[in-house]
Amino acid sequence: MSKAIRTVSQFLAAAAIAATAAAAHAQGAYPERPIRLVVSQAPGGSSDTIARLWAEHAGKALGGTIVVENKPGGGGIIAAQNALNQPADGYTLLYGSVSLMVLNRFTYKPLPYDPEKDFTGVAMLTTVPFVLSTNPATGIKTLKQLTERAKAAPGKLNFASAGLGNSTHLAVELLSSTLGISMTHIPYKGEADGVMATIGGQVEVMAPVYGTALPHIKSGKLNALAVLSPQRTPELPDVPTASELGVKGFDNMGWSGIVARAGTPAAIVDKLNKATEAFHKSPEVQAKLRTMGVMPVSGPASLVMETTARDTKAWGPTLEKLDLSSK
Numbered sequence: 001m002s003k004a005i006r007t008v009s010q011f012l013a014a015a016a017i018a019a020t021a022a023a024a025h026a027q028g029a030y031p032e033r034p035i036r037l038v039v040s041q042a043p044g045g046s047s048d049t050i051a052r053l054w055a056e057h058a059g060k061a062l063g064g065t066i067v068v069e070n071k072p073g074g075g076g077i078i079a080a081q082n083a084l085n086q087p088a089d090g091y092t093l094l095y096g097s098v099s100l101m102v103l104n105r106f107t108y109k110p111l112p113y114d115p116e117k118d119f120t121g122v123a124m125l126t127t128v129p130f131v132l133s134t135n136p137a138t139g140i141k142t143l144k145q146l147t148e149r150a151k152a153a154p155g156k157l158n159f160a161s162a163g164l165g166n167s168t169h170l171a172v173e174l175l176s177s178t179l180g181i182s183m184t185h186i187p188y189k190g191e192a193d194g195v196m197a198t199i200g201g202q203v204e205v206m207a208p209v210y211g212t213a214l215p216h217i218k219s220g221k222l223n224a225l226a227v228l229s230p231q232r233t234p235e236l237p238d239v240p241t242a243s244e245l246g247v248k249g250f251d252n253m254g255w256s257g258i259v260a261r262a263g264t265p266a267a268i269v270d271k272l273n274k275a276t277e278a279f280h281k282s283p284e285v286q287a288k289l290r291t292m293g294v295m296p297v298s299g300p301a302s303l304v305m306e307t308t309a310r311d312t313k314a315w316g317p318t319l320e321k322l323d324l325s326s327k
Contacts, residue, residue, distance in 0.1 A: 030090060030268050031064035037258070039095045040079035041162060042072040042190030046211040046292055050126055050256060051095045053288060054279045061278035062271065066093075072189045075165040076100040080113050088261040090268035093122065096259035099166045101308040106319035107165030116312075121304025122258040122269055123276035128294045129229030130171050130254060131213040131239070133222040138204045143179075143225045143245050146205070150181035157183045159205035160194035165324065167254055168194065171207045171228060173322055174315075178247055198222065209254055211292025228253055233293050255297065257304040273301045 037055050041047040048070065055066035071079040076099055086092035094100070101115045113119075134140040138157075140149060150157050161169035164187045176183055186203050188194040191212050198206040199221045207228065214235055216222040224239045228250040232241060242250045258276070260269060279285055280298045289296055297303075 030271060031062055033091065034065040034067050035059070035062075035090070036086075036092045037066050037068050037095060038079045038083045038092065039068055039070050040072060040076035040097070040100060041070065042192060043070055045162070045191035046128065046209045046294070047095060047097060047191070047256065049211070049288075049292070050294065053285050054125060054258065054276065057278040057282050057285060058272065058275040061275035073163070075104055075108060075163040075187075077104065077108060077112060080118075084113055084118055084261055086261065088263035088265075090260060090264050090272065092261070093272070094119065094259050096121075096257050096304060097167065098253065098255050098311060099163075099170075101257075101259070101304075102311045102315065103167060103170050103319070104165045105312070106316065106322075107170070107324045109325040115308055116305060118262055119259040119305075120262045120264055120269065121301045121306075121308075122260050122272045123301060124255070124257040124297045124299050124303045124307065125276070125279070126256050126289065126294045127297050128254040128256070128292070129210045129227050129233065130168065130207040130250075131210055131217065131227050131236070132172070132175065132205070132207045132225045132242070133198065133213055133217065134205050134225060135198055135201055135203075136220065136223050137201055138223075140204070141223050141225070143242075143247070146225060147179050147181055150176075150179075150183055154182040155184050157205055158186050158203040159183045159207075160197050160203040161185060161187050161206070162191035162194055162208075163187050163189065166191075168207055168209070170319065170324070171250070171253055172205065173324060174318065175207070175242070175247065175250065177318070177322060178249070195222075209294075211294055214291075214293060235291075235293060255307060257307075259304060269301050 039051045052068050055068050059066035071082050083092050083094040105111050140146050159172050195208050197203050217224045226242045227239050228242050280296050
């Protein structure tokens with residue numbers, strides 16, 4: 001009996017060693033096939049541009065291919081669920097924005113995913129300011145004029161966003177709450193669509209991210225009222241920050257990073273994080289981000305979830321009071 005037990009034990013130990021070796025080999029060979037990066041915005045916006053830059057440079061660093069798939073709509077929920085419906089094997093990633101990781105929980109109730117439980121951080125990518133902008137036909141050129149117009153006719157001015165609960169939505173909602181004004185929210189399926197609607201006059205106001213707004217501001221198709229950033233931007237030196245205009249707390253609302261489904265092997269997450277160094281160190285990427293008004297942010301994989309927890313705690317009380325889930 002003792003000999004039989006020893007034989008079984010030796011067999012199980014050998015099997016465990018073989019399984020561990022096989023897992024290590026599989027992770028060591030990663031990636032063996034193309035990786036999908038799911039993006040919640042339509043092609044053409046700054047999120048899509050940054051995602052494609054990361055996919056190109058990180059893919060080369062990995063010795064593989066990262067394919068961007070755009071899944072717009074539903075405030076990013078469609079993209080998040082698409083990523084969560086795949087195995088936690090590192091072959092499906094999600095472009096995780098502040099909207100998906102922080103703001104959606106205050107807008108969609110019940111939210112069909114838990115940002116902090118269902119995902120794990122892979123790499124932080126950027127932080128980006130928003131630019132509160134108006135259609136020139138409105139005649140609104142300053143934040144003071146916007147405030148006066150909105151107070152004179154509550155709810156009459158319409159503002160666009162990249163979707164319900166998107167950061168471009170909540171940035172304006174938080175500003176409106178702080179200024180004591182009311183405007184009507186018109187959600188679109190992506191940032192580019194919202195900007196085109198603002199330029200076309202279907203809505204009067206929007207706060208797109210800097211890179212998306214900049215060319216239209218320079219061409220005169222949009223009026224820039226304020227930048228939501230710690231300091232003025234080089235490309236728009238005459239546009240004041242919200243803080244300069246007396247509106248505090250809107251310095252760093254926009255950020256982006258890569259996340260994976262919780263349970264993704266740590267070795268794969270580490271590989272992806274290290275591959276992101278190629279994105280941050282590329283002169284091409286740095287030059288492109290500068291033209292977009294975007295600042296690169298690097299750090300360990302844990303930084304994504306740490307930032308998620310920080311912003312959830314910081315903005316949660318205010319967002320709960322706004323009760324955006326009923327809008």
